[in-house]
Amino acid sequence: MTAQAATGSATLEQVARLANVSRATVSRVVNGDRRVGEAARAAVEAAVKELGYIPNRAARSLVTRRSDSVAVVIPEPTGQVFGDPFFPRVLRGISDALAEEEMQLVLLMPQGRADEARVERYLAAGHSDGVLLVSLHGSDPLPADLQRRGISVVVGGRPPGAGVSYVDVDNRGGAASAVRHLIEGGRRRVATIAGPQDMPPGADRLAGYHETLSVAGRPVDERLIEVADFTHEGGRAAMQRLIERAPDLDAVFVASDLMGLGALVALQAAERRVPDDVAIVGFDDSPLAESARPAMSSVRQPIEEMGREMTRLLLQSIRRPGEPPRRVILDTNLVVRQSSAPM
Amino acid sequence: MTAQAATGSATLEQVARLANVSRATVSRVVNGDRRVGEAARAAVEAAVKELGYIPNRAARSLVTRRSDSVAVVIPEPTGQVFGDPFFPRVLRGISDALAEEEMQLVLLMPQGRADEARVERYLAAGHSDGVLLVSLHGSDPLPADLQRRGISVVVGGRPPGAGVSYVDVDNRGGAASAVRHLIEGGRRRVATIAGPQDMPPGADRLAGYHETLSVAGRPVDERLIEVADFTHEGGRAAMQRLIERAPDLDAVFVASDLMGLGALVALQAAERRVPDDVAIVGFDDSPLAESARPAMSSVRQPIEEMGREMTRLLLQSIRRPGEPPRRVILDTNLVVRQSSAPM
DNA sequence: GGTCATCGTGAGAGCGCTCTCACAGTCACG
DNA sequence: CGTGACTGTGAGAGCGCTCTCACGATGACC
Incomplete structure (x- = not known):
């Protein structure tokens, strides 16, 4: 035969006939209902196998009123x-x-x-x-x-x-761990490039930054905070502004890897060595972070x-x-x- | 009422009753069958609107044997x-x-x-x-x-x-246009970093490179060809090998932007200026190409x-x-x- | 005015499945 | 041995829809 109906497959009815049971019993076996005799179950399973039976979802949905x-x-x-x-x-x-x-x-x-x-x-x-x-x-x-x-x-x-x-x-916690890591690495002036504040990840990561500084007893310096738009170019420009405004910064937590890459470019352009002069940590742990030079630390999200x-x-x-x-x-x-x- | 059945909605039957026609007629209107009288059509449309009727896909699929x-x-x-x-x-x-x-x-x-x-x-x-x-x-x-x-x-x-x-x-054509562009820009030794040759895009882009050189009457020099794996690191390593093997190369067509970025890193490490010493064109026109420094030419795919x-x-x-x-x-x-x- | 196509419409079957209900059989208990 | 609970099974209805077929009405044609 040529067109062996794609939608073909057998029906419950056919399985039932082959297994010598009722449609209801086949349905029970197929749906894992336990109240089915051993013999009937075996017969049905054999028939299902032989016919290559696959339930028709549409028919099932119609009656169960679920779409699965x-x-x-x-x-x-x-x-x-x-x-x-x-x-x-x-x-x-x-x-x-x-x-x-x-x-x-x-x-x-x-x-x-x-x-x-x-x-x-x-x-x-x-x-x-x-x-x-x-x-x-x-x-x-x-x-x-x-x-x-x-x-x-x-x-x-x-x-x-x-x-x-x-x-x-845990955007907040992730940001906190990054900032804590920078502080523990001996950095004194930790800046941040935040994401858009109308996006929860942007806001939460900045909150984590604030929180950690305050826990560590560091003053929050507004000059060390820049907001960008999660893009590479945005990160670059933000880093450039930070360097101009706070030339003494020695670390930056960047709220995304893409911005982090941009920041790296700006740091290089300003001839700051990473990590010697300025340490940097990104967020996302995208493949980009690993292949940046130097390889960029980052907060990995599951x-x-x-x-x-x-x-x-x-x-x-x-x-x-x-x-x-x-x-x-x-x-x-x-x-x-x-x-x-x-x- | 509390649980106003999410699956609720009206049925064809109800629409038919409200519009004072048969189910068949409603079905025709809903499915855009043109052989329906003006009056009946209007009545049905009104009823559909009033009841917020949306056809039940499962029921439809069951009979049409399409799933849409x-x-x-x-x-x-x-x-x-x-x-x-x-x-x-x-x-x-x-x-x-x-x-x-x-x-x-x-x-x-x-x-x-x-x-x-x-x-x-x-x-x-x-x-x-x-x-x-x-x-x-x-x-x-x-x-x-x-x-x-x-x-x-x-x-x-x-x-x-x-x-x-x-x-x-058109991977082949895209690669060809990139290589042609490099040649027309006055480059004499155009190298390439190809993708894996068991992947059609990898093979086709390399074919486009070959083709263009031969059309331009340039000899194909095996030392100018490296194969990498479409990753950043792969591109970097390949570029490094190319520079060692053919220090006189003055252009490179890279079969993906990600590899192109890697190549850029290798060129910088080898103190080759881009584009002065070496020109580079990538493939994909990903956002990365635009934000690279220098901004990277690339073949855009639709x-x-x-x-x-x-x-x-x-x-x-x-x-x-x-x-x-x-x-x-x-x-x-x-x-x-x-x-x-x-x- | 009869014949025939055409059009708009309705009646009704049936898609493949689940699920309720009924029923026969088995067993425990008093 | 009658009663009741339980278990395994089948009969049958019906989910909401489409589609075939039939039918009355209309109009074109000879």
Whole structure:
């Protein structure tokens, strides 16, 4: 035969006939219901194997009113911002965790308001069992809207409002560990290049910087703080301004590796040796950090783990609706390289 | 009421009742069938609006035997290799094109053999209407397998075998334009750092280098050719070897920006000025190229467009099965920056 | 005015599955 | 031995939709 129906596969009915049992029994075996006799189970399993039976998801969904799929929403700006592969890594974590549960990942990448409306309609229609939102620029009304409609949502990254489950990396703690490391390395004037303050990671990393200085009894000097936009060029320009304003700085904590690379360029242009004159620590531990010269110390984030944890939280929320929102903060760890060698 | 069923929404039946027509008529209106009277159509549209009716995909799929979804398969190594955001960009293109057709994107990221088997089972079951495979390291038996089963497949990047539709970027042409640009800039000894030769982009870019030299009547000097692995460190080491072996080189075409950055580091270490002593052109036009110092010329690839074109091809193949495979090669364009200023 | 195509519409079957309910069989208990 | 609990199984309804077929109404044509 030519076109052996792609959608082909056998049906429950056929399996039942071959195994000499009812459809109901086959369904029980397939779905792992324990109240099935030994003989029947064996017969069904043999028949399933012989026919290469795979359940039809549509038929199942129709009656269970579950889709066995999870929507992952990645709004426009998020995919762009990062030079390092943040986005693929979260997806990998999510994909992993979903595969274990035999659930499907439906990816939605709205661009522009029209698209966002479409996405919202799609989600509101209940076409997915739950929603994971990977958003790093806060202020998205989507999660709250969906939750109001009774749809489970988990956000990746700290959302601005409360009331929604989320998983975040310990940005504050990570920043703190970087700054502490610089201080312990004998640095006296530790500057920082922060990220945009309307983005939670930007704000939280700066908070970690402040906190650590104050714990260490160091005064916070405004001249040692610059805010940039998480880009390479932004980091370069910020470092240049810092050098001009505070020529005596001897260390800098940069809130992203990409900015860190830019900062490195500015330091070289200003003929400051790294790490001899100025130590530098980045954030993200992207591949760039390792291959910079000198190799750049950086705060590593468990990004895949974030995806996995988001998924776990979501599945729990789907299975036990109505529970209060939860949050999970994942530890970072500092990877020390040459750029922050002690004085 | 408390739990206002998330999956709620109205049914065709209810819409039909409200509009005073049959279910069939509602179905026709919803699916854009033109043979419906003006009055009936208006009544249905009003009812749909009033009830906020959204068709149930599962029910529809069950009868049409279409899923209105497309699977995108990204095998393990592909997501990792690239420092620049190749992978999110293809996805964005695909997502875009699918959204226009109201189709869903199901993302599959198998890791390891067990996962790949699961993916294959899923696809073979016909749970998606077609498959897009984004693979850059060739030699995957999946596309051929699926096609044999009568499932539409389109591959992103040139696959090693024939017989499968694919969309690729004109790697050869892009490399040629880069090399031509260097020659026209007055460079006499143009070297290259190629990518792995078992990856089609690696091989094709090197072919473009060869081709252009021969067209220009230049001898191909084996000492001017190094193969690396698309990483920063690989590029650096390769450049170092080139300088040692052919100290008189005055230009280098590097098959990826990440390697190009590495090469830049090696050139600086060897105290060769860019572009005065040595000109350099990369490939990918990633954000890194722009922010390098000096800013690096690079071959830009239309990656989103690749995703869109893959989707178009796939949808055509789904709608008209049995047509012969097609291939689409997308043009690149050279972005000239400081690193390759003429002598 | 009869014949035939065309158009708009409705009735009804059925996609493949789950799940409730009923029922026969088995066993423990009084 | 009757009663009740429990276990394994099957019959059958029905999830929401599409699509075929049939049918009445309309208009074109001879």
